[in-house]
Amino acid sequence: MQTTVRDSVLDLMRRFGMTSVFANPGSTELPLFRNFPSDFRYVLGLQEATVVGMADGYAQATRRASFVNLHSAAGVGNAMGNIFTAHKNQTPMVITAGQQARSILPFSPFLASNQAVELPKPYVKWSVEPARAEDVPPAIARAYYLAMLPPRGPVFVSIPVDDWDRPAEYVPARDVSTELRVQPDTLEKIAHALDASQRPALVVGGAVDRDGAWDDVIRLAELHNARVWAAPMSGRCSFPEDHRLFAGFLPAHRENIVALLSGHDVILAIGAPAFTYHVEGDGPHVPDGAALYQITDNPETAAWTPVGTSGVGSIRLSVRELATHRPTNAREAPGKRRAPQRAEPSTVMSVAYALQALGEVKRPDDIVVEEAPSARPVMQAYLPFTQSETFYTMDSGGLGYGMPAAVGVALGKPGRRVVCLMGDGSSLYSIQAIWSAKQLGLPITFVILNNRRYAALQDFAPVFGFAAGDAVQGTDLPDLDFCSLAIGMGCPARKVGAAADLHAAFEKALASNTTNLLELDVQ
Template identity: 40%
Template sequence: MTTVREAVFDVLRRHGMTTLFCNPGSTEVPLLAGLPDDLRFVLALHEGSVVGMATGWAIGGRAPALAVLHTVAGLGNAVGAIATARENRVPLVILVGQQDRRHLALEPFLTGRLGGLAGDYPVRVDQPVRAQDVPGALARAGHEALTYRGPALVVVPMDDWEAPYEGETTAAPRRLLRPAAVADADLAPLVELLAGARRPAIVAGAGVGPGWDALVALAERLGCPVFQESFGGRAGFPQDHPQYAGVLPADRGRLRERLAAYDVVLAVGAPVFRQYAYAPGPLTRPGTVVALVTDEPSEAHRSPADLAYLASPAAVCERLAGLLPYSARAEGGRARRAQEPSPVTRLAAGSTAGSTAGPPAGPTAGHPLRPADVLRELARRLPRDAVLVEETPSSRPDLHRLVPARTSLGFVSAAMGGLGFGVPAAVGLRMALPDRPVVAVVGDGSALYGLHALWSAAHYRVGALFVVLANGRYAVMDRLADKHGGGKAPWPPFTEVDMGALARSLGCPALRVDSYDGLTAALDDVMPALATRESPLLLDVAVTVDPDFQP
C-alpha cells in the first residue's frame, strides 16, 4: 500500500527538493524517521538558521528549497527569516508540523494555530483538508513558490503521513512551464522611449536574476550609466563595469539630485524607488520619465512609473538590446573603455573602486583597523567568481565602494533589513555551490543572530569564510541615536563577547585578527584555496567604529 509519506517523497524528488533543512520536533518524527537514502537531511540548531540556510541554497540556484519546521515554536522562531526570504524573492517550500488530526478539536499539547502565524509573508499557506491532499499541496507549494518567488507553507498533521494514498489524484500538474518571451510589438512603447532619450539611465535590482548578461548588452547599446538599487538583495549589474554608477541614495532629496541629469530612467528588476527615512517631495524631478520592467506583480502595481512592464527582465532586456540601435554615447563609451583601467584595476593600484582617490592603502602602524582597511584587503584577493554575503550595516557603504560585485552573486544581502541572514545564508550558498568560493562579511552584532549555523557549517564540512567585523556594539543604532538628538542611547556595548570562542564552541575554527599584518597574513593564507576548502573558518577581526559613518 502506498502511503501519503511515500507519495510526498515522490513529489519532492520530482521537484528537486531532496535536501531537507530542519530542526526537528516531535510532530515531524513520523515524516523524518527512516528517511530514504536519496533524501538528504541537514540539521540546523535554530529555525532561523533552517530558513536562512534554505534561502542561501535557493539563491544558489537550487530552487525551490525545502525547510521543515516544528509547529508553533518552529514557525514562530522562523518568521523573521521567512519575511527576509519573501523580500529577497526566494522560492521556498516550508513544511510545518501539526498535532494529530484526530484530536485537533481538543487542542492537545503542541497544537498550533498556524494559518496566520507568518502573516502576509508567505505566498501561500495551505492546511490540507484530508491527509490524501498533502502530496498535491506540496506540489502546488513548489509551483507557487517559483511563480511568486517566495515561501509557500504547508501544514501537515503528524498522523497524515501513514494514511493510505492508493489510487488518489495529486491536485497539481507534474510539470508547469512558464514561457517568458515578449512580443516586439508589446515593447514598441519602451523602444520608442529609450531611442528618443537624450540622457537615459538604468537602475538595476536584485530581480535582474538571469538577465545579468542581457542587461549588460542593453546598457552598452544605450551607452548609459547603471545604478544599483538601494537595499537590494543582489547585485543587478557588474560593478567593475565602466558604466556602473554606484548605489542609489535611499532618501528622496539625494535621489532627485542623483537622477536630475537624466530624462529617462529605466528600472530593471527593482522597485521605483526603494527608500529608507521619509523625506517630502517627489522621487524624481519634473520632466524625468520613469519606466519599469519587473516580473514581481506587487512591485509593478505599487511603483509610480510612467510605463511599467510585468514581464521577465531577462527576456525584455534581451529583445531591447536587439531592437535598439547603438547610440552615439555607446560608440564613444566603447572607445573610452578601451583606454581606461577598470575600477578593479584602480583598486588594485591603491585607489577605491569607482573613484580616483580614497583612504590610504593600509592603516598606519599601531593604529586600529577600520572596516575599510579590512574590505580593501579582501577586495584585492577576492576571486572573480566569489559569492559575497553582506550583513554589516555600519560598513555597507564601504563595502559597496571597495568590493565591486563582478557576478550576480558577487553581492548578496538581506533585502528585509532584519539581522540573522548572513551566516546561515552563506552556509546554504556554499552547499548549493560547492565549487565557488563563498565569503560572508558580517558585523558581530549581526552574526550573533545566526551564529548557530556555524555548527551546521562545521558538521557538514561547508568551507565558507566568515569575516566578522567586530566592534562590540550596534554602531548603526548608536549613530541613529546621536542623529535623533533625544539623549544618550540606553543600550550598552557588548565588548565582552568573544566571537572566536563562540565559533570554536560550535566546532568552527576561528582566528583572532587585530593588526594589519595579521589581517593580510590571514587572507593570504586562506584565500588562494577558498574554492576547495572543506571546513569553515571565522576571522574575528577587531575594528574601530568609523567616526564619519552615516546610516
C-alpha cells in the first residue's frame, strides 16, 4: 500500500510525541482526521483562541511541542491573540491550518487563505505553505525542530486539503540537539564579577523555570548570599517566594527598577529581559556604579539589552557552571523581605483577603494559572509560590490565555490540582475553555474575581492624564453572572459574597477534583 502525506505526518507526530491534537474542526482539515488513530487524542476548543491557549499550557507543562490544527484564514485570525502570547511565552508549538485545494487556488475560492504564509507573521519562528504535497511531511519535521530550538516558539504550516491523500515518503528519524551553551569566557567574566561583588543581585525570569534551572538558581543565590528579584511581567515563578533571599517583584518602570536595585554593585539577569518596561522612563537603566550581566536563551533579547554583558545559551547549563565557581569573597546575608500586613475580612471582601485565603487552603504543589492583571500586585504579596512549575501566566499582556491554558496545563500534569485565577473582564475572552475542561473531566477550579470593572485600566488611567474621579470609557462591567455562564456549559458553580464562607468554599472546590467555578464578589 502506498504511503500518503497523512501516513507520513502521523508517523512523525507519534515519534515527536505530538499525539494530542488541539483543534477546532473545519472542512479543509477533515482529511487529516479520517480514521483517526486510536492512540491519538483530539482536544476540542470551541474557538480558535481557546485552542491555541490550551496547546500553550500543555506545551509548557510537558516541555514538549504541542500540535495545533486551525481552520484556514478565519481560524488563524481568531487565534492570533494567543499565537502572539505563545510567541512571547516562547512556547514550542506546531500550528497547522487548512488551505483550499491546490487546483482551485488560482480562482480565489471560498475559504482559501490568499496569503497564508504572511497571516501569522511576525509571531511565528517560521511560516510555510509547501510547494508540493510531498513536501508537507519534511515541512512538519522542520517546523518541529525549529519550534524546539531556543528560543522556542510557535511555527506555522499551511496545508492544502487535497495534499493529505497524495503519495509521500516517510521522513527519516534524526537527532537534533536543542541545547546551546554560553561562551566559556563570558561565563568566566560573570563568575569573577559575582565573586568580586560586595552586594550582588539576581533578577530571575520565566526561562529559569522553563529550562529546569530552579534548583540551580537557588544554589547560585545561596552561594553568593545574593538578593533575588523577580523580573517585571514574568510569566512563571522562578524562585521560591518564601526563601530568605527573595526580595520581591520588580515593576515594569525604569526609574522604579533603578531605585529598587540601588546599592547593588553587580546585577545578573537570568532568563529574563533587562528590563521589560510598560511606560516611558528616563535616566539610566541600572543604578550608578552597578554592572549589568545577563544570561538569556534568546539572542534577540541579548541584542536589544541596552547596557552590560550578555551571554546566550541554556539557562540551566550556564547557572550550573557558575555555581561551580566557589566564591572567595564572604558577605553577610541581606535582610529578609518584609511580610505584608495580614488581610482581614470585610463586608465586601478585598482581593487581598480572597488571595490570602486561597494561599492558606491550596497545597504548595497545586498549580495556579493566572490572568487577573489588576490583582497581580496583590497576588504577589498574599499568594506566594514556593515550588517549580506551580505558576503560569502570559508574558504578552494579551487577554484570553488563562482559561484555556489552565486546561492545557491540567492535561499536561495529570493528577495535579489546578486553580485558574481570573479577573471578570479577562474571563470573557476565552470562556469556552470551561466547556472543554468539563468535557475532559479535569480537576480545575476556576476562580473569578468579580469587581464589575476593568480595574487594571481604571487604575492605570492616571498615568495617561486622567484626574481622580474621571470616567474611563468602556471599563464598567455590570450585570455579569459567571455562575450562570458556567452552569450553561455543564460546570458546577457557586457565588461567594461573604468572607466567612470563603475558606470552606475553597476547600470544597479543590477537594472535589472536578471542574468547578467559584465567583467571588470583591471590592
